[in-house]
Amino acid sequence: YVFEEGAYLLLLGELPDNDQLKEFRDELSECMKLPTNFTRDVIMKAPTADIMGSMTRSILTLGSYDKKKDNSDIPNVLRQSMQLIATFPMIAAYAYHAYNHYEKDQSMYIHRPEKELSIAENFLRMLRPDTCFTDLEARVLDIALLLHMEHGGGNNSTFTTRVVTSSGSDTYSVIAAAMSSLKGKKHGGANLMVMNMMDDTKEHVKD
Numbered sequence: 001y002v003f004e005e006g007a008y009l010l011l012l013g014e015l016p017d018n019d020q021l022k023e024f025r026d027e028l029s030e031c032m033k034l035p036t037n038f039t040r041d042v043i044m045k046a047p048t049a050d051i052m053g054s055m056t057r058s059i060l061t062l063g064s065y066d067k068k069k070d071n072s073d074i075p076n077v078l079r080q081s082m083q084l085i086a087t088f089p090m091i092a093a094y095a096y097h098a099y100n101h102y103e104k105d106q107s108m109y110i111h112r113p114e115k116e117l118s119i120a121e122n123f124l125r126m127l128r129p130d131t132c133f134t135d136l137e138a139r140v141l142d143i144a145l146l147l148h149m150e151h152g153g154g155n156n157s158t159f160t161t162r163v164v165t166s167s168g169s170d171t172y173s174v175i176a177a178a179m180s181s182l183k184g185k186k187h188g189g190a191n192l193m194v195m196n197m198m199d200d201t202k203e204h205v206k207d
Contacts, residue, residue: 001118001119001120001142002142002143003119003120003145003146004024004025004028004118004119005021006145006149006150007024007028007085008020008021010149011081011082025118027082028082028119029113029115029116031082031083031085031087032087032090032113032122033087034062034087034090034091038058038062039094042057042058042061043058043091043094043095043098047098047099047101048103049099050183051095051099052179052182053183054091054095054098055088055091055092055179056176056180058091058095059084059091059175059179060176062083062084062087062172063170063171063173066080069172070170072168072170080172081171084171084172084175085119089113089119089122089123089126090113090126092123093111093123093127094110094126096127097109107129109129111125111126111131112126113125113126118142119145120138120139120141120142121133121138123141124137124138124141155187156181156184156187157178157179157182157187158178160177160178161174161175161178164178
């Protein structure tokens with residue numbers, strides 16, 4: 001799995017050796033947890049089809065649990081960044097299940113991540129009602145996550161991150177602003193447009 005290796009490169013500016021990568025993965029695994037009752041009180045409180053909006057709200061709320069929220073020293077920002085990387089799949093999956101439950105009358109699933117699994121594997125584990133996924137699915141998602149990171153060098157959210165960071169704002173506010181910049185139909189809406197295009201293709205293309 002390559003996502004964690006790519007994240008290490010972007011955060012620290014160099015590719016890790018095997019020992020460094022293992023330590024980094026272990027640290028991310030330790031960060032895969034949310035504050036007590038956070039899922040109930042924040043994510044499930046206001047379920048919505050707007051998953052990115054739900055994630056943005058959760059990111060800002062996480063800042064209120066961080067006693068060093070406004071400390072912009074590099075080690076602290078690195079800690080915050082790694083914690084956000086580790087909890088993003090949880091926030092997204094739980095927001096989706098909350099929407100499915102309260103708005104679509106489906107069953108509620110809250111699966112905890114497993115420390116020995118990669119980010120991609122845990123994302124699928126938490127997303128699937130039965131926690132099951134294939135190795136191929138996990139590797140495809142892992143590569144997709146890496147491609148999204150590679151794409152990020154000059155896009156809208158990266159630009160927003162740099163603008164808000166330059167004001168000296170805290171990490172949570174910066175990332176929430178970046179998430180908000182992705183929501184517009186001219187940028188983040190592309191995800192929805194792709195899904196609509198795929199549905200349209202399946203409906204109108206016989207082969």
